[in-house]
Amino acid sequence: MTAAVLDRRLGTADDAVAGVVPTEVVRPSGAQEVAEVLRQAQRDGRTALAAGGRTKTGWAPPPSSADVLIDTTGLDRLVEHTAGDLVVVAEAGLRLAALQQRLGAAGQWLALDPPEQGATLGGVVSANASGPRRLRYGTVRDLLIGITVVLADGTVAAAGGKVVKNVAGYDLGKLYTGAHGSLGVVVSTTWRLHPLPAARRVVVLDLADPLDAGPLAVRMARSTLTPSAVELHATTGGSGALVMVFEAILESVRAQADAAVALLGGGHQGDNLPDQFGKRPGGDGDLVLRLAFAPAALPAVLAALPEGTAVTASACTGVAYAALPAEHAAALPALRTALAPHDGTAVVLSAPPALRDRLDHWGPVGDALGLMRRVKDRFDPDGRLAPGRFVGGM
Amino acid sequence: MASLPAPAPAPAPASADAGSIAGLAERLRKAVGVGRVLTDHAQLRTYECDGLTNFRVTPAVVVLAESRQHVIDTVRLCAKAGVPFVARGSGTGLSGGALPVAEGVLLVLSRMRALRPVDPDNARVVVEPGVINLWVTRDASPHDLAYAPDPSSQLVCSIGGNVAENAGGAHCLKYGFTVNHVLGAEVVLPDGSVVHLGGTAPEHPGYDLLGAFIGSEGTLGVATSLTLRLVRVPEAVQTMLVGFHSVEDAGGTVSDIIAAGIVPAAIEMMDALAIEAAEAAVHCGYPAGAVAVLVIELDGPQVEVDAQFAQVERIALARSAFETRIAQDAAERALMWKGRKSAFAAVGRISPAYFVQDGVIPRTQLPQVLSEIGRMADAAGLRVANVFHAGDGNLHPLVLFDDAVEGQAHDAEELAGAILDLCISSGGSITGEHGVGAEKRTKMAVQFTPEDLDTMQLVRCAFDPDGIANPGKIFPTPRLCGERPGPRTGEHPVQAAGLGEVF
Numbered sequence A: 001m002t003a004a005v006l007d008r009r010l011g012t013a014d015d016a017v018a019g020v021v022p023t024e025v026v027r028p029s030g031a032q033e034v035a036e037v038l039r040q041a042q043r044d045g046r047t048a049l050a051a052g053g054r055t056k057t058g059w060a061p062p063p064s065s066a067d068v069l070i071d072t073t074g075l076d077r078l079v080e081h082t083a084g085d086l087v088v089v090a091e092a093g094l095r096l097a098a099l100q101q102r103l104g105a106a107g108q109w110l111a112l113d114p115p116e117q118g119a120t121l122g123g124v125v126s127a128n129a130s131g132p133r134r135l136r137y138g139t140v141r142d143l144l145i146g147i148t149v150v151l152a153d154g155t156v157a158a159a160g161g162k163v164v165k166n167v168a169g170y171d172l173g174k175l176y177t178g179a180h181g182s183l184g185v186v187v188s189t190t191w192r193l194h195p196l197p198a199a200r201r202v203v204v205l206d207l208a209d210p211l212d213a214g215p216l217a218v219r220m221a222r223s224t225l226t227p228s229a230v231e232l233h234a235t236t237g238g239s240g241a242l243v244m245v246f247e248a249i250l251e252s253v254r255a256q257a258d259a260a261v262a263l264l265g266g267g268h269q270g271d272n273l274p275d276q277f278g279k280r281p282g283g284d285g286d287l288v289l290r291l292a293f294a295p296a297a298l299p300a301v302l303a304a305l306p307e308g309t310a311v312t313a314s315a316c317t318g319v320a321y322a323a324l325p326a327e328h329a330a331a332l333p334a335l336r337t338a339l340a341p342h343d344g345t346a347v348v349l350s351a352p353p354a355l356r357d358r359l360d361h362w363g364p365v366g367d368a369l370g371l372m373r374r375v376k377d378r379f380d381p382d383g384r385l386a387p388g389r390f391v392g393g394m
Numbered sequence B: 001m002a003s004l005p006a007p008a009p010a011p012a013p014a015s016a017d018a019g020s021i022a023g024l025a026e027r028l029r030k031a032v033g034v035g036r037v038l039t040d041h042a043q044l045r046t047y048e049c050d051g052l053t054n055f056r057v058t059p060a061v062v063v064l065a066e067s068r069q070h071v072i073d074t075v076r077l078c079a080k081a082g083v084p085f086v087a088r089g090s091g092t093g094l095s096g097g098a099l100p101v102a103e104g105v106l107l108v109l110s111r112m113r114a115l116r117p118v119d120p121d122n123a124r125v126v127v128e129p130g131v132i133n134l135w136v137t138r139d140a141s142p143h144d145l146a147y148a149p150d151p152s153s154q155l156v157c158s159i160g161g162n163v164a165e166n167a168g169g170a171h172c173l174k175y176g177f178t179v180n181h182v183l184g185a186e187v188v189l190p191d192g193s194v195v196h197l198g199g200t201a202p203e204h205p206g207y208d209l210l211g212a213f214i215g216s217e218g219t220l221g222v223a224t225s226l227t228l229r230l231v232r233v234p235e236a237v238q239t240m241l242v243g244f245h246s247v248e249d250a251g252g253t254v255s256d257i258i259a260a261g262i263v264p265a266a267i268e269m270m271d272a273l274a275i276e277a278a279e280a281a282v283h284c285g286y287p288a289g290a291v292a293v294l295v296i297e298l299d300g301p302q303v304e305v306d307a308q309f310a311q312v313e314r315i316a317l318a319r320s321a322f323e324t325r326i327a328q329d330a331a332e333r334a335l336m337w338k339g340r341k342s343a344f345a346a347v348g349r350i351s352p353a354y355f356v357q358d359g360v361i362p363r364t365q366l367p368q369v370l371s372e373i374g375r376m377a378d379a380a381g382l383r384v385a386n387v388f389h390a391g392d393g394n395l396h397p398l399v400l401f402d403d404a405v406e407g408q409a410h411d412a413e414e415l416a417g418a419i420l421d422l423c424i425s426s427g428g429s430i431t432g433e434h435g436v437g438a439e440k441r442t443k444m445a446v447q448f449t450p451e452d453l454d455t456m457q458l459v460r461c462a463f464d465p466d467g468i469a470n471p472g473k474i475f476p477t478p479r480l481c482g483e484r485p486g487p488r489t490g491e492h493p494v495q496a497a498g499l500g501e502v503f
Helices: A031-044 A096-104 A121-127 A172-176 A210-221 A250-264 A295-304 A326-342 A369-379 B018-032 B041-045 B068-081 B133-143 B159-165 B209-213 B247-259 B272-282 B302-318 B330-341 B343-349 B363-380 B408-425 B441-447 B450-463
Strands: A007-010 A024-027 A048-051 A068-071 A078-082 A087-091 A144-150 A156-160 A185-192 A199-207 A229-235 A240-248 A268-270 A286-292 A310-314 A319-325 A345-350 B061-064 B085-088 B105-108 B124-127 B182-188 B194-198 B222-229 B236-244 B266-271 B292-300 B323-326 B353-356 B383-389 B394-401
Touching: A031 A048, A031 A068, A031 A144, A031 A156, A031 A185, A048 A121, A048 A185, A078 A096, A087 A096, A096 A121, A121 A172, A121 A185, A144 A172, A156 A172, A156 A185, A156 B450, A172 B209, A172 B450, A199 A210, A199 A250, A210 A229, A210 A240, A210 A250, A210 A295, A240 A250, A250 A268, A250 B302, A286 A326, A295 A310, A295 A326, A319 A326, A326 A345, A369 B209, A369 B450, B018 B061, B018 B068, B041 B061, B068 B085, B068 B105, B068 B182, B068 B222, B085 B159, B124 B133, B133 B159, B159 B222, B182 B209, B194 B209, B236 B247, B236 B302, B236 B330, B247 B266, B247 B292, B247 B302, B247 B363, B266 B272, B266 B330, B272 B292, B272 B330, B272 B343, B272 B383, B292 B302, B292 B330, B302 B323, B330 B343, B343 B353, B343 B383, B343 B394, B353 B408, B363 B383, B363 B394, B363 B408, B394 B408, B408 B441, B441 B450
Parallel strands: A024 A068, A048 A068, B061 B105, B085 B105
Antiparallel strands: A007 A024, A078 A087, A087 A185, A144 A156, A144 A185, A199 A240, A199 A268, A229 A240, A229 A310, A286 A319, A286 A345, A310 A319, B124 B222, B182 B194, B182 B222, B236 B292, B236 B323, B266 B292, B266 B383, B353 B394, B383 B394
């Protein structure tokens, strides 16, 4: 196949992926061009990795080699949106915000709300990024119904389809979700959509002690209320606030907000989301972690964090983001030990460069690591895709 | 039901001759106990098919596992001997997913039925694979919790089988499928080693191998323990039964409800023939003269259900609904559902034999696809009763035939296959919840390109390089894992011709 001349250039410091500058940057405009780039990389024995909006390149450790960076933002077409089917097909380089804008015109949305501005669909899938509304709608694995990827040898392969209910063949979308590009380059995604809710009501409950969020979140989860999100904002050792978001028809959100105030014994109602809602905590100098654990263990998790840690938690789901001041980085192994009894894990999302290369980014993976290696070896036998970025140094 | 030729047997590993099978049975008896290993032909025949009764194969050995150690021992011994094994739960599958391999071991898990206590604050419960689906909700209900996936066979089907098939049910329109409700699994891999995938927490570092395992139809290993997510029982549930004089009006009502931004817990549709069958079997009192009925269920906070229920009634009236009944209590709701859930079996009242089909189409294609199915049935001189999960486009056409009439079974099978081709060409899928199993594997090559299937095989080969876990299922052509397809260039010819589905 003869493609148009591929957009390629030398990598610069601005292209650095977790501090590693790629030798070359290519910007393909379609799946077949991605396939051609990967076939050529295979012939030349070169390593390759993909990036879209580059908002989460720190979520995985630095690559051990980066010969070719595939910039996916040229694959930005919305291929098909059939509103009556609540399904959309879009290329992986399309930005989530741009997709939401297009879908919003039809009163629909893709029910994912990760806060990273400029993120592409492929990046959201590969990093398995989620936001506070995961409580109501789930995450990528619950919404992605079809996927097309290009494998390390240039094979273009699809799985799933364009219908929500489908059990034909292995669900490879699950495998590529959160794989950080280690199994292939995602080129197209198909999603189930949801109707945009008509109204919103927000209840904010201030907490003198953030640990109180634990039992309150359990009380909320065990009630018949159906919040889109229950988010805790807190500083360990300091104070916090629990934000409950109700999104449905107007009668329902009003009644539910009143019921939430009664259930929790307080709270202020309003229509607007707090500024920090859905945002990851911390800044450049912090060690930012994603914690996942049995949902009811939230108080134990908060108690295990060093004092002064800024936390944003999806309080009923068992997911929290924590920004530790860099001087507390040495506490990471002890934190992982404390989380373990709650099936808890701590993954590094960002760290100051001096710290980044010394950290155990992923932490313990468990007894399936060997099986994961076997999967990686089948998909990328030469280890040329995003080498060194995934668990176990894969 | 008619007896049709079984699919081509899977290639048995070279070492699996009769002598080695006898030796394996002896070793299995030593490992798991004499009473748990069956080799008597009469006993083996009990297990020759699952819910798809027209495919039958008698296994060489049956192991009735009662513990995870029995599973580990059985799989290890099979791996060592190079003998294939097939896991089986309640045997209610409808695609032959638990069809035995003649020179292999059938590993029956239905005696592994322990449920650990429900953890209400985490909304989790840990169960063994043989646990019956409905038992989970039974144990969860004192805590106002429920297990959401509810296949029609939930009184008898097992969680392990649900996991293998990624079972759905009537309420998956709103709540999702088994894969959305299983958070962790202990899995015995085909080499006998044990891994823990997922867990109690909602996510873990590493690949989502659990997501790939669920729905893999027993081809990647055997689950010995499953951690399930439970959902809060909603404040209100409202169910209505609506009668229509035309299938188009019923289908239009479904579209209008979705377009109004309402996500019902369920929308089920039955056509005249399915209604006739249900009436004959369970006397569910569906509206007389209805050409199509919808069973619509809404759940959630009371005020929301009340408001949306009124909206749904208006939508149905605008589509010329001639009768709307609202369930006043749980008993009336149960009766509305009884007609729907018993529809498959009920068809036996109006036809000597039938095939149950399972296909999916984009919801917006419903009217065209239904009239096309009608046209195809007329052309074949056969009747098709339609029952479906209309909200998510999951069709269950029941192809009726008389097995006493020469050639009719064959014609019915052809028609059932042609309906699947129609689903694919409409942008849908060959299976929404019954699985590919032994029945539909040749259709996989229609829905997917060789590259797609080769890529799925990469997963298979990572989990089961020797191909001994449920061989002969899902994939149209068995492939040895040593082979690696060479690098391909350019588009697949089907795609290049504009015939294939790229996404």
